[in-house]
Amino acid sequence: MKRIISILLENEFGALSRVVGLFAQRGYNIDTLTVAPTDDGTLSRLTLTTQGDDKMAEQIVKQLHKLIDTLKVVDLTVGPHIERELLLVKVKATDSDVRTELKNCVEIFRGHIIDVTPSTYTVQLAGDSDKLDAFIEAVAHMGIMEVVRSGVLGISRGDKFIRV
Amino acid sequence: MELLSGGDILIRALRDVGVKHIWGYPGGAALHIYDAIYRQEDVVHLLVRHEQAAVHAADGFSRATGEVGTALVTSGPGATNAITGIATAYMDSIPLVVISGQVPSNKIGQDAFQETDMVGVSRPIVKHSFLVTKPEDIAATIAKAYYIARTGRPGPVVVDIPKDVTGPNYKVPYEFPSEVKMRSYQPSDKGHRGQIKRAVKALLDAKRPVIYTGGGIVIDNAAEHLIAVARKLNYPVTNTLMGLGGYPGTDRQFIGMLGMHGTFEANTAMHHADVIFAVGARFDDRVTNELEKFCPLATIIHVDIDPTSVSKNIVADIPIVGTCTSVLKEVLSFIEESDKAPDSEAINQWWQQIDEWRAKHGIYTASRYEPSGGDLIKPQDVIKTLYKVTKGEAIVTSDVGQHQMFAAQYYLFDKPRRWINSGGLGTMGFGLPAAMGAKLAFPDTDVACVTGEGSIQMCIQELSACSQHNLPVKIINLNNAALGMVRQWQDMQYNGRYSQSVYEESLPDFVALAEAYGHVGIKVTKFDELEEKMRECFAMKDRLVFMDIHVDRSEHVYPMHMPGGSMRDLWLSKTERT
Numbered sequence: 001m002k003r004i005i006s007i008l009l010e011n012e013f014g015a016l017s018r019v020v021g022l023f024a025q026r027g028y029n030i031d032t033l034t035v036a037p038t039d040d041g042t043l044s045r046l047t048l049t050t051q052g053d054d055k056m057a058e059q060i061v062k063q064l065h066k067l068i069d070t071l072k073v074v075d076l077t078v079g080p081h082i083e084r085e086l087l088l089v090k091v092k093a094t095d096s097d098v099r100t101e102l103k104n105c106v107e108i109f110r111g112h113i114i115d116v117t118p119s120t121y122t123v124q125l126a127g128d129s130d131k132l133d134a135f136i137e138a139v140a141h142m143g144i145m146e147v148v149r150s151g152v153l154g155i156s157r158g159d160k161f162i163r164v
Numbered sequence: 165m166e167l168l169s170g171g172d173i174l175i176r177a178l179r180d181v182g183v184k185h186i187w188g189y190p191g192g193a194a195l196h197i198y199d200a201i202y203r204q205e206d207v208v209h210l211l212v213r214h215e216q217a218a219v220h221a222a223d224g225f226s227r228a229t230g231e232v233g234t235a236l237v238t239s240g241p242g243a244t245n246a247i248t249g250i251a252t253a254y255m256d257s258i259p260l261v262v263i264s265g266q267v268p269s270n271k272i273g274q275d276a277f278q279e280t281d282m283v284g285v286s287r288p289i290v291k292h293s294f295l296v297t298k299p300e301d302i303a304a305t306i307a308k309a310y311y312i313a314r315t316g317r318p319g320p321v322v323v324d325i326p327k328d329v330t331g332p333n334y335k336v337p338y339e340f341p342s343e344v345k346m347r348s349y350q351p352s353d354k355g356h357r358g359q360i361k362r363a364v365k366a367l368l369d370a371k372r373p374v375i376y377t378g379g380g381i382v383i384d385n386a387a388e389h390l391i392a393v394a395r396k397l398n399y400p401v402t403n404t405l406m407g408l409g410g411y412p413g414t415d416r417q418f419i420g421m422l423g424m425h426g427t428f429e430a431n432t433a434m435h436h437a438d439v440i441f442a443v444g445a446r447f448d449d450r451v452t453n454e455l456e457k458f459c460p461l462a463t464i465i466h467v468d469i470d471p472t473s474v475s476k477n478i479v480a481d482i483p484i485v486g487t488c489t490s491v492l493k494e495v496l497s498f499i500e501e502s503d504k505a506p507d508s509e510a511i512n513q514w515w516q517q518i519d520e521w522r523a524k525h526g527i528y529t530a531s532r533y534e535p536s537g538g539d540l541i542k543p544q545d546v547i548k549t550l551y552k553v554t555k556g557e558a559i560v561t562s563d564v565g566q567h568q569m570f571a572a573q574y575y576l577f578d579k580p581r582r583w584i585n586s587g588g589l590g591t592m593g594f595g596l597p598a599a600m601g602a603k604l605a606f607p608d609t610d611v612a613c614v615t616g617e618g619s620i621q622m623c624i625q626e627l628s629a630c631s632q633h634n635l636p637v638k639i640i641n642l643n644n645a646a647l648g649m650v651r652q653w654q655d656m657q658y659n660g661r662y663s664q665s666v667y668e669e670s671l672p673d674f675v676a677l678a679e680a681y682g683h684v685g686i687k688v689t690k691f692d693e694l695e696e697k698m699r700e701c702f703a704m705k706d707r708l709v710f711m712d713i714h715v716d717r718s719e720h721v722y723p724m725h726m727p728g729g730s731m732r733d734l735w736l737s738k739t740e741r742t
Contacts, residue, residue, distance in 0.1 A: 009348070010348050013283075013295055013297075014283055014287075014293065014295070017284070017287065018287060021287050021288060025288045055475075055479075058475070059472065059475075059476060062471045062472040063472050065471070066470070066471070066472050068291070068292040068312060068346070068348060068349050069348055070348060071347060071348045164347060
């Protein structure tokens with residue numbers, strides 16, 4: 001099953017490469033990865049998604065925790081959580097039928113058109129990964145020129161939070 | 165406050181963290197550091213002949229003493245040559261700090277002369293690594309590096325320092341941190357009390373228990389606590405290759421090493437056990453054989469400092485994360501407090517069974533190989549003679565191959581830190597430099613490097629370093645004129661096709677070679693000369709003696725696990741199997 005793993009790590013030289021290297025070294029796949037400093041600039045929050053059963057997920061969490069730079073490691077998928085991903089997609093939109101259909105689609109999915117040229121529309125859409133997949137499928141026949149996805153961000157629902 | 169250059173700060177910080185010896189090899193990017201070494205006398209540098217040996221020597225020193233070993237190398241090839249040594253230490257959880265020079269900061273990334281991304285290259289084989297970017301950070305980084313190396317599950321730490329950071333022109337105040345605090349690194353110590361109670365209950369309920377311990381007992385200096393628990397329970401104890409000496413090898417309760425070349429009684433007892441008390445061991449594939457067939461009846465109690473080792477290969481029924489010492493102490497006190505005692509009737513029956521196994525196929529109770537005589541010297545008899553001549557009190561290092569297994573089987577280690585070998589990585593070339601490290605630490609103890617004509621040639625250049633630093637180790641070369649373990653596998657699985665495992669007539673005259681380096685060489689080809697010549701060898705306290713002993717070329721190591729089998733599925737000789 002898909003796992004969303006959240007890591008709080010020291011914002012230091014080499015910290016990210018250690019996390020990424022661990023996955024390669026231990027034979028786990030990373031499906032998505034996103035990382036940025038937090039409100040505390042000395043810390044980075046990293047979210048990655050991978051596939052694995054319970055035993056594998058437990059081992060991944062333990063291995064990540066063993067890295068000297070990591071402060072917290074949480075498998076968000078074990079509890080209620082919210083998942084978001086951002087999609088930017090550039091679609092060929094030369095004829096007016098396509099432009100109308102695309103605008104409808106964007107509205108249905110609650111996205112935004114963020115850039116327009118005579119021949120293209122660029123769409124921004126946020127949601128869980130399944131929603132983004134569905135949108136891509138819906139507009140595929142119009143002629144997708146480029147797809148950029150941010151990778152999954154996750155946060156747990158309710159009172160739980162990850163902080164040092 | 166005194167102002168010092170980065171190079172001086174580094175050496176001062178090493179002194180203040182307790183380092184007395186550095187093994188290393190100079191080169192361009194490390195020259196400011198070497199100049200700082202020249203200016204002082206607190207920290208002694210020992211020059212090796214290849215950087216791999218510097219790290220192995222620091223490693224041998226650490227294994228013999230329990231202290232953190234230190235190696236210093238230059239950038240590029242110096243750093244990459246150190247890699248095998250670092251990986252060796254990593255696999256066996258040995259605390260080391262390896263300091264590497266790096267090209268100047270403004271050249272990093274330019275493909276500069278002798279530039280290698282050392283932090284990147286070493287990343288998968290270090291506990292942690294640092295790139296120091298300014299002299300002000302050196303002292304704190306060194307303090308952290310040693311703290312990380314020796315605490316928790318120990319391991320090697322790399323500190324990569326660009327040349328400009330150690331340069332003489334920029335001086336900063338020196339201050340060594342009084343303590344190390346890292347919010348992201350707080351190794352656990354005590355095991356969970358509730359889990360320990362559960363473990364004690366399972367132990368006291370056991371009818372066919374085995375205590376299975378590994379290198380963790382040695383690393384954590386927990387031997388006395390293991391002995392106390394084992395004696396209290398009167399349960400059989402088996403050690404992994406890395407754990408030998410953690411429990412006395414001559415003790416009645418010791419049933420030998422387990423695993424691929426472990427004893428019949430240890431492997432068979434494991435297979436039939438109802439409770440396995442694993443302490444500081446990691447269920448390595450060389451121990452378990454086929455995981456699906458591993459110990460089908462056993463409740464597994466697993467004590468380890470490293471949570472990732474627990475339930476990695478074998479799922480633990482009662483996992484306990486903590487140091488061997490703290491957990492064993494608690495186990496003992498819970499046993500003492502308990503109103504329950506071990507089931508003595510069941511345990512007696514269990515011992516009866518184990519003693520039967522011992523008598524039937526044990527390697528100590530009956531000779532498992534044809535006797536030596538005339539020109540035929542069995543490698544096992546060389547180890548037995550070594551044991552006799554050194555009264556079992558030598559520090560024995562080994563390389564990797566058949567000689568390593570014979571040493572592990574036939575030299576009975578009664579104390580920890582006397583058996584020093586590369587168990588996890590299996591590094592040929594480890595033995596001689598490791599012996600140098602041990603000899604430096606214990607100049608009055610006999611240090612024997614049990615090796616083969618294959619392994620010894622991988623770091624033989626260190627015979628020169630032994631001359632320079634007066635390290636009179638004894639080299640026990642089991643010369644069978646072939647890569648013995650490779651040949652054994654080729655015999656067993658490749659129908660005797662000896663692909664690249666023989667040297668034909670190319671082997672050097674080891675006696676002449678030893679003499680060329682200023683040492684003593686002794687060749688032994690007759691069994692009746694073996695003991696006498698070995699006594700001569702060890703009588704020369706101040707000389708390095710290279711004993712080139714020509715042993716049976718066809719011998720195999722037995723017992724040996726059958727691939728894909730359970731622990732009890734063993735070859736007992738070339739013709740017998742369980």
